[in-house]
Amino acid sequence: MTTTLGKSILLDSSIIIHHLRAGSSLFEQPLRFSEFFLPNVALAELYFGAHRSNRVKENLLQIQHFLKQVVLVFPDDEITKTYGYVAANLARIGKSISQNDIWIAATALHLDLPLATLDRHFEYVDRLTVVLW
Numbered sequence: 001m002t003t004t005l006g007k008s009i010l011l012d013s014s015i016i017i018h019h020l021r022a023g024s025s026l027f028e029q030p031l032r033f034s035e036f037f038l039p040n041v042a043l044a045e046l047y048f049g050a051h052r053s054n055r056v057k058e059n060l061l062q063i064q065h066f067l068k069q070v071v072l073v074f075p076d077d078e079i080t081k082t083y084g085y086v087a088a089n090l091a092r093i094g095k096s097i098s099q100n101d102i103w104i105a106a107t108a109l110h111l112d113l114p115l116a117t118l119d120r121h122f123e124y125v126d127r128l129t130v131v132l133w
Helices: 013-022 040-052 056-067 077-093 099-111 120-124
Strands: 008-011 035-039 071-073 115-117 130-132
Touching: 008 013, 008 099, 013 040, 013 056, 013 115, 035 040, 035 099, 040 056, 040 071, 040 099, 077 099, 099 115, 099 120, 120 130
Parallel strands: 008 035, 008 115, 035 071, 115 130
Antiparallel strands: none
16 A cells, blocks of 8 residues: 555544544644544444443444545555564563554554554554654
8 A cells, every 4th residue: 555654644543532532623633644544453443432332323423424534454464464573572572562552553564654642552663653642
């Protein structure tokens, strides 16, 4: 997948949830990214949260609206190889992050995209550009 470096960013579910709850637009940030990518595992996290909430229908509608503004990314063979590298490297340095977040980090690394997140533990991932938004 070809992206425009510097104008594209991968989104972690933490940043999406923050903006949806605040009622603010993620797409009007001062950094002015033009392309937003969403790993399918982050989408699964959003659906999980929606189904656990007291406002299931409203949250599912928010997700559907949000999906119209992003490019959804599914893991391929190269992303799975990157996952193995990231997981092994984290184990080697004694740092632990969730399996879902390893998938998200691997996706960002493979696509050579910065990752927008609120979670500092992504900083443990070697070579990952983390944008704490």
